[in-house]
Amino acid sequence: MLDRRPRLVFRPIDIPDLVAGVRSASELDLPIAVRGGGHSVAGHAMPDGGFVIDLSRWRSAMVDPERQVAEAQGGCLLMDLDVATSAHGLAAPSGTFLDTGIGGLTLGGGISHIVASEGFACDALTGAQLVTADGRIVEVDDATQPDLLWALRGGGGNFGIVTRFRYRLTRIGPMYAGGLVFRGATADVLARLFTLDRDAPDALVLKANVWSEVDGSPIAKVNVAWRGEHDAGEAAIKELTSHPALVEANLRPMSWLQLQALNTPWPHGLR
Ligand SMILES: Cc1cc2nc3c(=O)[nH]c(=O)nc-3n(C[C@H](O)[C@H](O)[C@H](O)COP(=O)(O)OP(=O)(O)OC[C@H]3O[C@@H](n4cnc5c(N)ncnc54)[C@H](O)[C@@H]3O)c2cc1C
Structure with a gap:
């Protein structure tokens, strides 16, 4: 996505080190960028010719x-x-x-x-x-x-x-979460999702991705996160799970940490 070459990548050890780095960048008249997790797809942490302050040693x-x-x-x-x-x-x-x-x-x-x-x-x-x-x-x-x-x-x-x-x-207590996949009728699925989301308690968070298969057929993937016991979560989303276009349901009770680990990291450097 990006092909940029900073002038320098600086990994400070402690605050005095960081302050010295900031002053050096200023003396060298180089633009500073901070790199946290490096997830900015716009490349804000990696300017061409800049002074990158990489905080990867600061993870406590x-x-x-x-x-x-x-x-x-x-x-x-x-x-x-x-x-x-x-x-x-x-x-x-x-x-x-x-x-x-x-x-x-x-x-x-x-x-x-x-x-x-x-x-x-x-x-x-x-x-x-x-x-x-x-x-x-x-x-x-x-x-x-x-x-x-x-x-x-x-x-x-x-x-x-x-x-x-x-x-x-x-x-934070138990979570009930995972994904639902719908094939075809995605407009109807999204209409149900919007109604459900509007009236749902704050314990429910829904996110939808919609795309076309190679043959042009529409697919909707809905990510569900329910904050609470699984039976209440099942009841909260039955309007979606009862939809005839549902082809895959992968929802289960889990801990907060298990939910946070559900999306495995994408390898860096892919183009
Ligand atoms: C695969 C993926 C999944 C994502 N998922 C989510 C999500 O679930 N929820 C969500 O809200 N967003 C999500 N995002 C968007 C993400 O939050 C932003 O891209 C965010 O800017 C990434 O922060 P970073 O520190 O990893 O990125 P970096 O590229 O390191 O930094 C991004 C910007 O923040 C600045 N910055 C970083 N750390 C500091 C600091 N300590 N002090 C000052 N400035 C700093 C940098 O200078 C730069 O301008 C996702 C992005 C990707 C690529």
Whole structure:
């Protein structure tokens, strides 16, 4: 997709190292890009001739189960955060692919399997530590820097390098999830899905992909995530599972971590 050559890729060890890197980029007059999980298909983390700050060494996530808060380093992938939180029966609303970076995902919004009940990943962001373009270290929260926190919640990587994210967590129990495949009658399936989604409780999150087979016949794949026990989940989606165009159903009870691992990572470098 992209064929870019940065001038330099810098993997800082700690904050002083990172600050020194930012100052060097400024002295060399090179544009800085931050690489979190590297999932930006637009290539925002990999500018031609730029100074890439790669946070792949910064993947530690700590949880305070009493306060239901997680502190995660800026280079964490979803899997780092999910493994740390789920050990305490907690979750952050993050995303659906475990090798996505929490950095780009949170700063850009972040849509997860519990988006209807918990909002976007950026809604759960309660604080951050930033290194700014002039090398300053800034602690951000609602009390000290409300405008900056507001900007980080969806404003992208434009305000500094986030070295640490702080999230409000939610208690998470059993999930009932998987996929439904429909062949033909996809317009009717989507109409049912929209009605169901409009009236459903926030425990239900539905996502649909629609495409044509090689022979031109339409296919709809609906991803289902129900936050709760499986019998209530089955009842919540019976309008879809009773549709005559259903050809495949792959739904089962699972833990939050199993659901997060359902989408296996795509190998990097495919074109
Ligand atoms: C296979 C795949 C699955 C996806 N699934 C989901 C999903 O389920 N939900 C969803 O909401 N989105 C999803 N996305 C979109 C994804 O959230 C965005 O592409 C996001 O920007 C990726 O973040 P990253 O850190 O991995 O990417 P990167 O390419 O590393 O960075 C993306 C942008 O964020 C900036 N950035 C990253 N980390 C930091 C940091 N610590 N400080 C400052 N700036 C930073 C970078 O500079 C760059 O501008 C998916 C993308 C792919 C390719």
